[in-house]
Amino acid sequence: MRQPRIRLICPVSLDQSTLRAAASGLKHFERAGVLCESVKVSEEVIKGVKAGPFLLRAVDNTKGIRVTETNFKITLGELLSLHRKDIFGIGITNAPLVQLVNDVDERRVGVSMFNRGALVSLARINIELSGEERENAIKIAIAHEIGHIFRKSSEEHCKTTNCTMQGVDNFTDFVRRLVKPASEFCNSCSEAINVTISSLMHYA
Numbered sequence: 001m002r003q004p005r006i007r008l009i010c011p012v013s014l015d016q017s018t019l020r021a022a023a024s025g026l027k028h029f030e031r032a033g034v035l036c037e038s039v040k041v042s043e044e045v046i047k048g049v050k051a052g053p054f055l056l057r058a059v060d061n062t063k064g065i066r067v068t069e070t071n072f073k074i075t076l077g078e079l080l081s082l083h084r085k086d087i088f089g090i091g092i093t094n095a096p097l098v099q100l101v102n103d104v105d106e107r108r109v110g111v112s113m114f115n116r117g118a119l120v121s122l123a124r125i126n127i128e129l130s131g132e133e134r135e136n137a138i139k140i141a142i143a144h145e146i147g148h149i150f151r152k153s154s155e156e157h158c159k160t161t162n163c164t165m166q167g168v169d170n171f172t173d174f175v176r177r178l179v180k181p182a183s184e185f186c187n188s189c190s191e192a193i194n195v196t197i198s199s200l201m202h203y204a
C-alpha cells in the first residue's frame, strides 16, 4: 500500500500567512490519508508531478494565464510510461487566470482536472479580501480545487448548502457561498473523495 501524494507548489516570494492559509486547505486530504507537502516552485520540485511543466509556467507567471482544456492533459511521455508521474500538483499563482466561456473572458479563482492537478490564483483574493476572510478564501479555494482532483461524481459540483464543492457563478458568489459560511465538505463529497483516495492506495 502506498499513500497518494499532493504537492502544493508556491511562488518563491509567498509570505508566511498565505502559505499557512494554503496549507490549511490540505488538512482534509491529509486526514483522509494523502501525504501532503508545500514547496517553493523550481524545476526540481515539478519532477514526478502530473502536469508539472504547466504548473511550473503558471506558478512563475506574473502577467496572466489563459486556461484551456489541455492544461492538465496527460502527455505522450506519461502515456507511454516514459516519465512516471504520480504526484498530484496544486499550484498557487499571483497572476490572474482567464478562461474563455461562451466567447467571453472570465476570471477564475481556480482550475482543476480529476486525477491530474489544480491551480489557484490569488489575484482577486489579494485585492478584494483581507485578514481572516482572505485566509479563509485561500484555504477554501485550495480545498475546492483539490476536491475536484479526487471527487468523482456525475455532477461537476455539489448542491448541498455550505459544502465546499458547490459551484459558483463568479467571485462575489464564491465569497458569499463558500467563504463567508466557512464551508466544509458535505458527507457525500467527503465520501466520494475518500473512495478515490483509497482506490489509489490499493492500486499502487
Ligand SMILES: [Zn+2]
Residues within 6 Å of the ligand: 144, 148, 157, 166, 167
Ligand atoms: Zn469547482
Ligand SMILES: [Zn+2]
Residues within 6 Å of the ligand: 158, 159, 160, 163, 164, 165, 166, 185, 186, 187, 188, 189, 190
Ligand atoms: Zn458536497
